[in-house]
Amino acid sequence: MDMKDNIWVYSDLAGRYAELAGGVSSLGGKAQAIVVGSANSAAKAAASGVGKVHHMAFDEAGIVDNYLPGMVKLIQSSGDSFLVLVAATKRGRLMGARLAARLGAAVVSDVNGISMDADGLTVTHSVYGGLAQGTEKITASKAVLLVAPGAFDAPESAADSEVVAAEAETSDDVKCLGHHPKQASNIDIGRARRVVGVGRGLKAKEDLAMVDALAQSLDAEVGCSRPVAEDGMMEHERYIGITGVKLKSDIYVALGISGQVQHLAGINACRTIVAVNKDKNAPIFQHADYGLVGDLNKVVPALTKLLAQ
Ligand SMILES: Cc1cc2nc3c(=O)[nH]c(=O)nc-3n(C[C@H](O)[C@H](O)[C@H](O)COP(=O)(O)OP(=O)(O)OC[C@H]3O[C@@H](n4cnc5c(N)ncnc54)[C@H](O)[C@@H]3O)c2cc1C
Missing domain, CATH: 3.40.50.620 (HUPs)
Known part of the structure; x- marks a missing residue:
């Protein structure tokens, strides 16, 4: 046949x-x-x-x-x-x-x-x-x-x-050792109109407070690159990319994210991409509509202050 x-x-x-x-x-x-x-x-x-x-x-x-x-x-x-x-x-x-x-x-x-x-x-x-x-x-x-x-x-x-x-012939190749209920989560950044994403440029969990403040002034959700979620700094539901959430937001602000291809796959449908990175050669700048070369620890509070005015 x-x-x-x-x-x-x-x-x-x-x-x-x-x-x-x-x-x-x-x-x-x-x-x-x-x-x-x-x-x-x-x-x-x-x-x-x-x-x-x-x-x-x-x-x-x-x-x-x-x-x-x-x-x-x-x-x-x-x-x-x-x-x-x-x-x-x-x-x-x-x-x-x-x-x-x-x-x-x-x-x-x-x-x-x-x-x-x-x-x-x-x-x-x-x-x-x-x-x-x-x-x-x-x-x-x-x-x-x-x-x-x-x-x-x-x-x-x-x-x-x-x-x-149909005959359900089975094997025992895979054995379930136990079930652990996942904490209920209602995070769905894939539907957010505005998203601020943080990468490994953010050094400590405490620094998320300044990112949250910027996100609030933009009325945005906060997302991250995969290593940030893997390090336990943010929930897995918030990481963006080929194996994570794919955004369709109007604005995506990438803070301290280098712009590896696996991350870009999650943001290429965003309408406007803004990147902040201290390395002027970071690949993210080739995909950003607006780029700011600088230390996010200084840029983020300054942006939040500006937006509040
Ligand atoms: C199979 C596979 C699937 C993957 N899937 C995904 C995925 O879905 N999503 C994903 O995100 N990644 C994914 N990855 C990982 C991916 O390859 C990258 O390692 C990851 O995206 C890098 O994250 P990052 O940009 O936060 O970190 P880094 O690449 O380490 O970049 C950190 C950036 O921060 C900048 N920086 C440092 N300090 C500051 C500062 N003070 N101010 C401003 N900038 C600063 C640096 O210049 C650098 O550009 C995958 C990898 C593999 C192998």
């Missing part, structure tokens, strides 16, 4: 099947979906525009990663040539990579476009932390694509598909 006629989709989050269905319909086909979860999740997937849904009932005490053998078996039984689209959630990335390894398939991550012609499958995906686009031609007969969030629009309307029970 041709790859185009044998497409599968998988997501650990039921809400992402509609986007995957959109990606498949851009190829002019329908996919079969694998759902590891509740009957509700299977019904949600079935209503999202995918084709037949293979539902593996999930044991609430289990770990979704351990359902890999059943998924591999199902896909392998469909033929020698197939395409699998996996939603690139945190768990999906892991599952997609393991699936590709077990299936002996080519794998491409961060995919945001797919097309298929007589020569085969072409995919576009973001590279260098979202700063550039790469185009890859898949020459293998089996491929797993990790689909970036928002890459495809959900189909406008979709009829319910058939749901069939």
Whole structure:
């Protein structure tokens, strides 16, 4: 069977099947979906525009990663040539990579476009932390694509598909040793209109008070670079970048942040970037609309004072 006629989709989050269905319909086909979860999740997937849904009932005490053998078996039984689209959630990335390894398939991550012609499958995906686009031609007969969030629009309307029970063959590769509830957090700096970000240029936790004062006078949220969160100076929900929050703010003020590519990937959708750094050669200045070379310990209080006038 041709790859185009044998497409599968998988997501650990039921809400992402509609986007995957959109990606498949851009190829002019329908996919079969694998759902590891509740009957509700299977019904949600079935209503999202995918084709037949293979539902593996999930044991609430289990770990979704351990359902890999059943998924591999199902896909392998469909033929020698197939395409699998996996939603690139945190768990999906892991599952997609393991699936590709077990299936002996080519794998491409961060995919945001797919097309298929007589020569085969072409995919576009973001590279260098979202700063550039790469185009890859898949020459293998089996491929797993990790689909970036928002890459495809959900189909406008979709009829319910058939749901069939699938054998949930599991492994015990991953064992859960315990659950620790995370402290509830309502921080969502990804939606803030203005954000002040601090980097390793800020030396002590006490210095956050002056940053908070500046943020208050700007009516802004405070974010940070990843090392600042990893050092425990700020919550993980506040770090910005490729592996953190992606901002869409009107203003982003970067204080003592060097501007590494992984951080830039989280701010390249901001409308205006202001950078303060004591090193005039810091890469952040190449991406800033306004740059101020100086010691943030002097610049931040001075800016706050100015804004108060
Ligand atoms: C796989 C991977 C994923 C990653 N994901 C992310 C991510 O999502 N987000 C992220 O942020 N990073 C991420 N990183 C880390 C990233 O590569 C950088 O190490 C990090 O962004 C640097 O943080 P920084 O700019 O705060 O620190 P530094 O690079 O150490 O820069 C500190 C800056 O502060 C300036 N400075 C020092 N003192 C002062 C002062 N008194 N006044 C003014 N300026 C001063 C210095 O000149 C310097 O430019 C990732 C790395 C890897 C390998």
